[in-house]
Amino acid sequence: MVPESLLPSSGRRVFVALGDSFTEGVGDRDERLPNGVRGWADRVAEKLAKAQPGWKYANLAIRSKRLRHIIDxxxxxxxxxxxxxxxLYAGGNDILDLKTDMSTLMADYExxxxxxxxxxxxxxxxxxFDVKVSALLEPLKKRNTFYNQQVRAIAGKYGAVLVDYWCLDAFHDRRMWDSDRxxxxxAGHKYLAGQVLDQLGVPHKIRPKDWEPPTPLTLREWERRQRRWVHDWVLPLFGRKLRGVTLGDALTPRWPEPVKVPRKGGLKKLAAGASDGGNAP
Incomplete structure (x- = not known):
């Protein structure tokens, strides 16, 4: 049963997504779209346009941004x-920085x-979410727990809709995560889009993947995956930190101004029209 819609039945219909890689759409690759990704926010915008024609959408999120960047x-x-x-999802990158003062971070977030x-x-x-990337990151769990407690309290204080990502058991399946973990x-972005739409009371037909149980890895397979992960993701990450650069430094927002989302063809139709020099509806 779909709950009553929390969206305006009339008037101005503009959806703006703020944040970092989580909202930019990293992990959901699509070269036809800006920055080469799609993501849950694009999917939400498209379902909004189908449910209530006339919605416009902007996505200002850029990967690697800290809370201070999102504010500024x-x-x-x-x-x-x-x-x-x-x-708004913000603060995840700050949690990974051990120098971050969590109380100050959450005061700025509020x-x-x-x-x-x-x-x-x-x-x-x-x-x-409590991502099980490596035992090396387990000390960050306390910081993540504090963050989540504060987000829940702030959502209640300001009447915000809360998507409690921490509690979504579907994300315990490794197939919901990209190769960087x-x-x-x-699949993860698509599932999350459905969760956001459910919280807003917007009808949709997004359904969880009907997967067979994951096949247990042999020790050799696990070791091979660990070596590949360290080579492809961990070492480059530390390299960027040493150089003081991030993956988002050269990027601009995917949808910097509100665009009217086509009811048919969605944002891919809009991007195709822009690349052809035409005016998408």
Whole structure:
């Protein structure tokens, strides 16, 4: 049973997505779209347009951004768009920085949510998932737990919709994650889009993958995957940290201004029209 919609039945229909790689769509590759990714937010925008024609969508999220970057670079542009719906996931990259003071981080996070809520927009917040990447990251679990407790409290205080990502058991399946083990796969992004739509009361036909139970890895397979993961992801990550660069430094927002989402063909149709020099509807 779909709950009553939490979206406006009429008036301004602008959806703005803020954040980092989680919201940009990293892990859900699609070269036909800006920055080469799709992601859950694009999917939500497309379902909104089907349920209520006339929705416009902007996605300002860029991979690797810390909370301070989101506040400095994304907040004011979002406010100028006068959104009816805002999604925010921020702070995950800060948690991974051991120098981050968590109390200060969450105070800044609350101030950001307060600014968004003051616009009258429907605000959607997310807890963080306890990603089982490596035993080396287990000490961060306490920080993630504190983050989630604060996000839940802030969501309640400001009347935000909460997508409790921490509690979504489907993400315990490794197939919901990309090869870097930190970002959702296409299946993960699709599933999360369904969870967001459920919380907003928007009808959709997104269904979980009907997978067979995962095949246990042999010791040799596990070792091979570990070596590949360290070579492809861990070493480059540490290299970037030593150089003081991130994967998002050269990127711009995927949808920097609100675009009207076509009811048929979705954002891929819009991107194709832009690449052809035409005007997509």
């Amino acid at each position: 670079e994304q907040l004011e542009p979002a406010l100028r768009m006068r959104p009816a719906l805002v999604t 101030e950001l949510v307060a600014r968004l809520a003051a616009t009258g927009a429907r605000v959607v917040l997310f807890t963080g 930190l970002h959702m796969s296409k």
